[in-house]
Amino acid sequence: MSSTTTHRAAAAPRKIEQTGQQKSALAWLTVPALIFFVVFALAPLVGVLVLSFANWDGIGAIGAAGLENWSSVLSDPGLYNALGLTFLIMIVSWLVQTPISLLLGVFTAGTQRYRAALAVLYFLPLLLSSAAVAIAYKALLDPNFGLAMGLGLPFLAQDWLGVPQLALGLVIFVIAWQFVPFHTLIYQGGVRQIPKSLYEAAQIDGAGIIKQFFHITLPQLKYTIITSSTLMVVGSLTYFDLIFVLTGGGPGNSTRILALDMYLRGFRANLMGPASVIAVILVVIGLVLALFLQRLGGKDKQGSQLEGL
Amino acid sequence: MSTVLRSDSKTAPATPPGHSIKAKQSLGSRVRRLNIPGGLGGWIWLAIIIVPIYYIVITSLKTSEGYFGQNPLALPAAPTLENYKLVLEANFTTYFMNSVIVTLGSVIPTVLISFMAAFAIVRGRGRYLKFVNGMFLMGLAIPLQATIIPIYLMIIRLNLYDSLLAIMLPSVAFAIPLTVLILSNFIRDVPNELFESMRLDGCSDWQTMWRLALPLTRPAIVTVAIYNGLHVWNGFLLPLVLTQSPGLRVLPLGLWTFQGEFSVNIPAVLASVVLSTLPILVIYVLGRRQLVSGLTAGFSK
Numbered sequence: 001m002s003s004t005t006t007h008r009a010a011a012a013p014r015k016i017e018q019t020g021q022q023k024s025a026l027a028w029l030t031v032p033a034l035i036f037f038v039v040f041a042l043a044p045l046v047g048v049l050v051l052s053f054a055n056w057d058g059i060g061a062i063g064a065a066g067l068e069n070w071s072s073v074l075s076d077p078g079l080y081n082a083l084g085l086t087f088l089i090m091i092v093s094w095l096v097q098t099p100i101s102l103l104l105g106v107f108t109a110g111t112q113r114y115r116a117a118l119a120v121l122y123f124l125p126l127l128l129s130s131a132a133v134a135i136a137y138k139a140l141l142d143p144n145f146g147l148a149m150g151l152g153l154p155f156l157a158q159d160w161l162g163v164p165q166l167a168l169g170l171v172i173f174v175i176a177w178q179f180v181p182f183h184t185l186i187y188q189g190g191v192r193q194i195p196k197s198l199y200e201a202a203q204i205d206g207a208g209i210i211k212q213f214f215h216i217t218l219p220q221l222k223y224t225i226i227t228s229s230t231l232m233v234v235g236s237l238t239y240f241d242l243i244f245v246l247t248g249g250g251p252g253n254s255t256r257i258l259a260l261d262m263y264l265r266g267f268r269a270n271l272m273g274p275a276s277v278i279a280v281i282l283v284v285i286g287l288v289l290a291l292f293l294q295r296l297g298g299k300d301k302q303g304s305q306l307e308g309l
Numbered sequence: 310m311s312t313v314l315r316s317d318s319k320t321a322p323a324t325p326p327g328h329s330i331k332a333k334q335s336l337g338s339r340v341r342r343l344n345i346p347g348g349l350g351g352w353i354w355l356a357i358i359i360v361p362i363y364y365i366v367i368t369s370l371k372t373s374e375g376y377f378g379q380n381p382l383a384l385p386a387a388p389t390l391e392n393y394k395l396v397l398e399a400n401f402t403t404y405f406m407n408s409v410i411v412t413l414g415s416v417i418p419t420v421l422i423s424f425m426a427a428f429a430i431v432r433g434r435g436r437y438l439k440f441v442n443g444m445f446l447m448g449l450a451i452p453l454q455a456t457i458i459p460i461y462l463m464i465i466r467l468n469l470y471d472s473l474l475a476i477m478l479p480s481v482a483f484a485i486p487l488t489v490l491i492l493s494n495f496i497r498d499v500p501n502e503l504f505e506s507m508r509l510d511g512c513s514d515w516q517t518m519w520r521l522a523l524p525l526t527r528p529a530i531v532t533v534a535i536y537n538g539l540h541v542w543n544g545f546l547l548p549l550v551l552t553q554s555p556g557l558r559v560l561p562l563g564l565w566t567f568q569g570e571f572s573v574n575i576p577a578v579l580a581s582v583v584l585s586t587l588p589i590l591v592i593y594v595l596g597r598r599q600l601v602s603g604l605t606a607g608f609s610k
Contacts, residue, residue, distance in 0.1 A: 025433075025514065026428070026433030026438070027429060027437050027438055029425040029429035029433075030426040030429050030430065030438065030441045032422040032426075033422040033423055033445075033489065034426070034441060034444075036422065036478070036481050036482045036485060037444070037445065037448060037482050037485050037486070039463075040460065040463075040478055040482030040483070041451055041479075041486075042444070043463075044456035044458075044460050045459075048458055051458055051459060051462070056462075100350075100354065103347065103350055104350065104354055106347065107347035107348070107350065118351055118352075118355055119601075120597065121355060121359060122355070122358060123597075123601070125358060125362075127539065127589045127590055127593055128543075128582070128586050129542070129544075129560070129561045129564070130543065130545060130561075131543075131545050131561035131562070131564050132543075132561070132564055132585055132586060135564055135565070135568050135578060135582055136364075136579065138568075139364075139365075139368065139579055140361055140364055140365075142575070145376060145377065145575065146364075146381060147360065147361070147381065149380070149381055177361070181358070185601065185604060189604075234450060234452070237452050240454050240545075241545035241546060241561070244545075245545075245568075259452075262455075262457075262458075263457075263546075263550075267461075267550060272458055276458050279454070279457075279458060283452065283455045286451070286452050
């Protein structure tokens, strides 16, 4: 939040006091949005917890299941495979995407025209749907008619979708391909808000470019890094479409992340109860991670950082 | 008095924070020094992005002889639009129209009701509005995937299963938190004096909202409309779970079926990928400045 906004927000209540009556009348304006949000986002959150204790095949009647779903899912090695993969993809994606988007963000924050043009092109992958990206990559990976032969790099002609490790690596690469541009944009905005005077002072003190990056740019981007990481980490729980179309969770279960595991259990195996258990786990992980990352930003900053999301 | 106030402060919103000319000039002199490593990395990443896109486009223009016979990255020897024709004849227009309906039917209500909520949150006060705002902020962390089973159940119970409306309702709900957040950040930047002078002129809150806040928030509205539109247009899970009939498929789902139908005809599959992206590309080209500057402001405040 810019400093001017904070001042204004702080000054506002005093002025409004005179018109208190009028102001409270505004509350009804939130009602339509609230109804949509409560019915289709908040209630399902409660619903999924209830369904995790129910027996339902997706079509017939819903019965009580007690703790059965929970004990069956928690004792299923498939859950731990999915959990491990979810965290693995999350961590490796963060390690791959953050440095790239940070550096590209710093780079594109410059004002030369060609950088602006590059930034336009960087945005293109975000326009494609995950389904389109997955389908396109399948064609690209064709050992005979895809990129490998076109680029004259035969080592790229692998059975990418048939070998577990390769499929996993591919998934991480394609995710980076699609989402690095978005985070680049966030960092670009962050860099543009760093006061120029800091760099001038550093230059007078004789600090080189690398020193400036580590002592000014990086610390100044702290909250941008947290915002981007939060979006990245929480978003990684939801890479469903891409993996569903690209690998379908295979080969074997080598790319079957939690969200996909939930879909396959619920809508393919018709086990909505166990699928709901997975969904609850997904929600808990998402909330815990989001809160943890906000904490990194310090307690006072929590509110404004959430707003920064 | 009121007219003075108005003409004074009307200039303020014309230069949103971070966009002043001064800031731009000063940045140029600084960042130019990072050129060499940054430039190298920038161009490498460009290649990583562009080569696949180039491959998709040229392959979609190839005949099957061209696809099987040529170097995959060579320009088509005999470019053809046959693949596009094939795709357009195979239900593409139905999928396209469904996507248009779902996108407009989600984005328009989202922006409208979120704008009203954002206006109330910024301009009103009291515990209720604080609570609502807090709830929307919390909503940012709810993953759509995790709620899909109860949504499926609810849509069945509402007798909406296998309809386009079934996709729109949850799409609106999940777009509200971020939309309210971005719009309220922008409305907060409107100087209080403007609202005061509207009130002195005898305008009701309702009039102030539509005649003052709405026009001044237009850049943000364009931003959130494009951003949400992109999301709904590309949405896959909700249509996959909530519809069934081929006649109700939206584009991403249609692509997925094309992939099965034309599995031996890769150029046709890629033509459908290109076609499905074209409308969003056109909108991006038209609204790019708006979208990028709006998102930058919305995400990195």
